[in-house]
Amino acid sequence: MKSLNNSVLREPGMPLLVIMTVLSFSGFAALLPVAPMWAIEGGADAGGAGLVNGILMLFTVLTQLLVPSALRRFGWEPVLVTGMILLGLPTAGFFLSNSLGSILFFSALRGLGFGVITVTGSALVAELVDPMRRGQAIGIYGLAIAGPQIIFISGGPWLAETVGFGLIFAVGLLPLLGVVPAYLLGKKAERVPKSEGKPPYGQLVRPVVLLLAVTLAGGALISFMAQMTSSAGLSTIALLVLTVTTAVSRWRFGGLADTYGASRFTWPLVVTTVAGMSLLGWAVSDPDSTIVAPLLIGAALVGISYGGLQNLTLVLAFQAVKREHYGSASASWNVGFDAGTGLGSILIGAIATAFSFSTAVLLVGAVSLLTVPVALRGRHS
Structure with missing residues (x-):
C-alpha cells in the first residue's frame, strides 16, 4: 500500500494539489467550530450560532453549482486563484466584530471561495490520476x-478559549498563501473538455444521498460538540477522536475501494453512523454531566463512517460519469457534502434550542437510518 500511495503522489500535479488543499482546509477548518463560538461571544443564542456555518455552506453550495461551467x-x-482569495481574505473581517450580522456576512463570502476550492480539488483528483x-x-x-x-477542529475551540480568537482568525488567512500553488496547478491542468449532453444526475443521486446523511451527522457534531458536552477538555478529546478516525478511515477505504469496489462497504458504514449517533445522544442526555465512554465510542464510530463514506461516495460519483462530466460529479458530491454540513449545523441548533442536544443528535441519527435501503441497493456492484 505504501508504494502505491507514493506512486500516486508522484503523479504530475498531485504535490501541488496536496499543498493547496492543506492551506485551504487549514483556513476553513480553523473557523468551522470557532465561528459559532465567536457569534455566541457576541450575544447570539444556539440558533443564531447554528446559522453561521449554515450560511457558510449555503453560499458554498450555490457557488459549487456554477463551478463546472466557470x-x-x-x-x-x-x-482556482479566485477561490483561494475568497476563502482567505474575508476572514480578516472576524477581527473587526463579533456581531452576528457581520459574522454571517463574512461567512457568506468565505463560502464563495470554499465552493470553488471543493469542486476544483476533487475534480482534479479525477483529472490527474488513473481510474x-x-x-x-x-x-x-x-x-x-x-x-x-x-488539528483545528479538535483544538480550535481550546485555542480560542485559552490563547484567544485572534490566533484562529490568523490561521483562517492561510488560504491566501495557497494562491501560488493554485496558480501553478492551474497551469498544469488540462483544459476542461466541452460537455456533450447533460450530466447523468440521476446516477449521482445514490452517492449524494448517502453522503448528505453522514455529513448531516458530522456537521452537527463539529459545529456543536463544544456546546453539547460539559467540559472544554472533553469536547476537545471527542473532536480529536472524531477527526482522527475520519482521516484514517477516508485514507484506508481508498485502497479497499480500488480492490473490492466501493458499493459493498456503504451499508455497514451507514449502520455505523446510526450506532454512533445513538451513543452520542445517550452521552449528552445530561447537559451538566456528559457520560465519557459512550461519547468517545460514539465519536469514533461516526468518524469511521464519516471518513469512509466521503471516500466511497466520491469514487461512486466519478464511476457514474464520463470525463467531461467530472466537474458536474464533483459539484454534485460537494453539494451533498456541504449541504449536509450546513443543514446539520442549522438543524441541531434549532432542535437543541427547542428541546435538547440529546434529542437533536438522536434525530440526526434517525436520518441516517432512513438511508439504509439506499445503501443496500448497490451492495453487489
Whole structure:
C-alpha cells in the first residue's frame, strides 16, 4: 500500500494539489467550530450560532453549482486563484466584530471561495490520476483535508478559549498563501473538455444521498460538540477522536475501494453512523454531566463512517460519469457534502434550542437510518 500511495503522489500535479488543499482546509477548518463560538461571544443564542456555518455552506453550495461551467469558460488558473482569495481574505473581517450580522456576512463570502476550492480539488483528483488508483488518490486528497481538521477542529475551540480568537482568525488567512500553488496547478491542468449532453444526475443521486446523511451527522457534531458536552477538555478529546478516525478511515477505504469496489462497504458504514449517533445522544442526555465512554465510542464510530463514506461516495460519483462530466460529479458530491454540513449545523441548533442536544443528535441519527435501503441497493456492484 505504501508504494502505491507514493506512486500516486508522484503523479504530475498531485504535490501541488496536496499543498493547496492543506492551506485551504487549514483556513476553513480553523473557523468551522470557532465561528459559532465567536457569534455566541457576541450575544447570539444556539440558533443564531447554528446559522453561521449554515450560511457558510449555503453560499458554498450555490457557488459549487456554477463551478463546472466557470472551469469550461475561464480555465483552471483564474478559477482556482479566485477561490483561494475568497476563502482567505474575508476572514480578516472576524477581527473587526463579533456581531452576528457581520459574522454571517463574512461567512457568506468565505463560502464563495470554499465552493470553488471543493469542486476544483476533487475534480482534479479525477483529472490527474488513473481510474484504477482513484480510490488511493482520493484517500491521499482526503488526508490533506483531514490533517488540518484533526488539528483545528479538535483544538480550535481550546485555542480560542485559552490563547484567544485572534490566533484562529490568523490561521483562517492561510488560504491566501495557497494562491501560488493554485496558480501553478492551474497551469498544469488540462483544459476542461466541452460537455456533450447533460450530466447523468440521476446516477449521482445514490452517492449524494448517502453522503448528505453522514455529513448531516458530522456537521452537527463539529459545529456543536463544544456546546453539547460539559467540559472544554472533553469536547476537545471527542473532536480529536472524531477527526482522527475520519482521516484514517477516508485514507484506508481508498485502497479497499480500488480492490473490492466501493458499493459493498456503504451499508455497514451507514449502520455505523446510526450506532454512533445513538451513543452520542445517550452521552449528552445530561447537559451538566456528559457520560465519557459512550461519547468517545460514539465519536469514533461516526468518524469511521464519516471518513469512509466521503471516500466511497466520491469514487461512486466519478464511476457514474464520463470525463467531461467530472466537474458536474464533483459539484454534485460537494453539494451533498456541504449541504449536509450546513443543514446539520442549522438543524441541531434549532432542535437543541427547542428541546435538547440529546434529542437533536438522536434525530440526526434517525436520518441516517432512513438511508439504509439506499445503501443496500448497490451492495453487489
